[in-house]
Amino acid sequence: MARRIDVTGAGGVRLAAWEFGDPPKTNRAHGPGDQPGVLLLHGLMGRASHWAPTARWLSARHRAVALDQRGHGRSDKPPHGSYTREAYVDDVEAALEQLGLGPAVLIGHAMGALTAWQLAAKRPDLVRGLIICDMRASALGAASQHTWTEWFRAWPVPFATLADVRKWFGEDDPWVERPNPARGEFYVEVMAESPDGWRPVFEPQQMLRTRETWVYDAHWEELAQVRCPTLVVRGLDGELGRAEAQEMVRVLPGGQYAEVADAGHLVHYDQPEAWRAAIEPFLDTLRPS
Numbered sequence: 001m002a003r004r005i006d007v008t009g010a011g012g013v014r015l016a017a018w019e020f021g022d023p024p025k026t027n028r029a030h031g032p033g034d035q036p037g038v039l040l041l042h043g044l045m046g047r048a049s050h051w052a053p054t055a056r057w058l059s060a061r062h063r064a065v066a067l068d069q070r071g072h073g074r075s076d077k078p079p080h081g082s083y084t085r086e087a088y089v090d091d092v093e094a095a096l097e098q099l100g101l102g103p104a105v106l107i108g109h110a111m112g113a114l115t116a117w118q119l120a121a122k123r124p125d126l127v128r129g130l131i132i133c134d135m136r137a138s139a140l141g142a143a144s145q146h147t148w149t150e151w152f153r154a155w156p157v158p159f160a161t162l163a164d165v166r167k168w169f170g171e172d173d174p175w176v177e178r179p180n181p182a183r184g185e186f187y188v189e190v191m192a193e194s195p196d197g198w199r200p201v202f203e204p205q206q207m208l209r210t211r212e213t214w215v216y217d218a219h220w221e222e223l224a225q226v227r228c229p230t231l232v233v234r235g236l237d238g239e240l241g242r243a244e245a246q247e248m249v250r251v252l253p254g255g256q257y258a259e260v261a262d263a264g265h266l267v268h269y270d271q272p273e274a275w276r277a278a279i280e281p282f283l284d285t286l287r288p289s
Contacts, residue, residue: 001020009091009095011081013070014075015076018048019099020056021056021060035061036128037063038064038106039065039095040064040107040112041066041113041116042111043112045190046112050109050268051107058283063101069092072201079203083206084213085114085118106129106130107133108131109133110265117132120230129228129286131230131231132231134233134265134267137223141215142216145212145215152208154174159198167184182266182269183269186269229256231257231258232249233267234260235259235270236261236263245257258279
């Protein structure tokens, strides 16, 4: 089960954190018998519940918490709020401190991974280890942002049923090279029923505003400032290429590499068992002695 904990992010934005495990665990001071903390950060358009299977698995030996980041899930979506990199990083910093999780292992997918390594560079005292899942350090550029803008316009919203959501994102979406049921389920998770059908729980324009704060810049310098052990994980068919992933490992002072076969960008969704097998040995090295 998951227990909701409200925390306050930068600028007073209310954030919903979800603690997995029953009964709730403590990791304060990391004394004998305490459980090391793990904070899971979803990618753009995602939500904490996307991490539920991973978090439940982790909760056997960790205090596992997943965060709905600003503009996502059950967290606040202020229409005129800040969606900068600094705001996202400050939110996670605040969450770690208010939850008493630090020094924690941060596990981030895509945008969440970028937030995680930017925080690790800023506040090394709060991060004992880092897992980067399918996020590039290089600049993606204006063409990428234009493609995303056009993609949002192509969404046939509102969807009449959740079955329509599954079919469009899993089969009919022009971005889908071959049928991908996991992708369909991923997007079902971010839909909510409205009077005229099913619509995303986020505002697409906020997602574009969020994305434009990182796509024009490279993030190698911040990556090089991360001092904690870091695992870079990519799906074999994901967005992070092998050459760039291995260069990220080289740049990281404590970098390690893993890849998951038969997985695309949604590594933890496409191949959950292989994903867990890829990260478990790394997590074992981070447990307090």
